[in-house]
Amino acid sequence: xxxxxxxxGKVGSHLASMLLAGRHRVKILEVDRQEVQRLxxxxxxxVIVLGSGADPEVLEAxxxxxxxxxxxxxxxxxxxxxxxxLARFEFRVPxxxxxxxxxxxxxMFTTRMGVDVALNQADLxxxxxxxxxxxxxxxxxxxxxxxQFSLVEEKVAPDAAAAGKRVRDLDLPAECVLxxxxxxxxxxxxxxxxxxxxxxxxxxxxxxxxLERLAAVLGHLPNP
Numbered sequence: 001x002x003x004x005x006x007x008x009g010k011v012g013s014h015l016a017s018m019l020l021a022g023r024h025r026v027k028i029l030e031v032d033r034q035e036v037q038r039l040x041x042x043x044x045x046x047v048i049v050l051g052s053g054a055d056p057e058v059l060e061a062x063x064x065x066x067x068x069x070x071x072x073x074x075x076x077x078x079x080x081x082x083x084x085x086l087a088r089f090e091f092r093v094p095x096x097x098x099x100x101x102x103x104x105x106x107x108m109f110t111t112r113m114g115v116d117v118a119l120n121q122a123d124l125x126x127x128x129x130x131x132x133x134x135x136x137x138x139x140x141x142x143x144x145x146x147x148q149f150s151l152v153e154e155k156v157a158p159d160a161a162a163a164g165k166r167v168r169d170l171d172l173p174a175e176c177v178l179x180x181x182x183x184x185x186x187x188x189x190x191x192x193x194x195x196x197x198x199x200x201x202x203x204x205x206x207x208x209x210x211l212e213r214l215a216a217v218l219g220h221l222p223n224p
Contacts, residue, residue: 004029004067004093006053006083007074008039011099015071016043027062029053053083056090069095077105081113088114138215144205151179151205157220158198168192170217173210179203 001024005012008030016028020043028043030036031052039048051058053072064070070087072080080098087093100106100120109118124147142151156162162170167178167190181188182201188194196202206214 001025001068002063002066003027003069003071004053004059004062004064004087006070006072006080007099008032008035008048009073009075011073012071013039013042015073016047020047029058029062052079054079054086056086059083059086059091064091064093067091067093069093069097071097071099073099075101077101077108081105081108081115084109085114137219138211141203147208149175149205149207150211151203152211152214153201153203154215154218156196156198156200156202156218159220160198160218162196162202162217163198165196166192167194167196170196172217173206173213175207175210176214177205179205 003019003024003026005016005026005028008028012028012030016026019026026047027049028039028047029049029051030039031050033050036048036050049058049062051062053059053074064087067087070083070093072083072087074080077100080100084096084098087096095116096114097117097119098109098115100109100118100123103120103122106118106120106123109115109120124143138152138154140150140152143149144151172178178190180203181190181194181196182203183197202218204214
């Protein structure tokens with residue numbers, strides 16, 4: 001894939017390094033000359049472009065008409081939004097991802113403004129912290145569909161409602177799928193007749209609103 005990154009700060013430079021390691025073609029746009037010099041210490045000069053991602057002429061010269069994706073990750077929401085809108089509506093880039101720095105600006109980062117995926121760092125962090133405080137020993141491994149669903153891992157407690165029961169008999173949330181069970185170093189694909197044992201590590205995809213209910217099935221029973 002050919003990805004254009006707007007913003008050469010810590011987020012942009014790290015993203016560029018990851019994508020290059022994955023053998024993607026990358027161009028990173030940075031308007032600050034000092035930042036460009038810093039980028040040159042870690043990235044090839046062929047990857048770095050001095051210029052603003054909010055300038056259509058710069059984007060054109062960078063080859064945006066051939067880009068598969070644009071990621072606008074500067075520290076300025078207005079720049080990210082302009083770059084995203086240009087990418088989608090002027091240059092028809094198939095995939096546009098934008099960083100939201102100020103949570104109050106999140107309402108603008110929508111498909112109507114050309115943004116397919118808006119990454120609101122403050123909101124994501126707040127939700128992760130809230131989940132860690134509310135779902136006991138459950139670990140969130142991956143967020144899906146803008147945080148609407150989560151891939152989670154939880155160990156079946158000895159006194160859990162699920163211990164010793166078949167999967168088909170569990171009172172699982174409606175929007176929850178058990179993906180795998182790890183038992184004594186073995187991977188088990190859960191079926192309806194699979195019996196969960198204490199200390200099984202269960203991987204599940206579940207709606208974020210039903211995390212607590214899943215934790216109640218797999219985790220410790222509440223004290224009477």
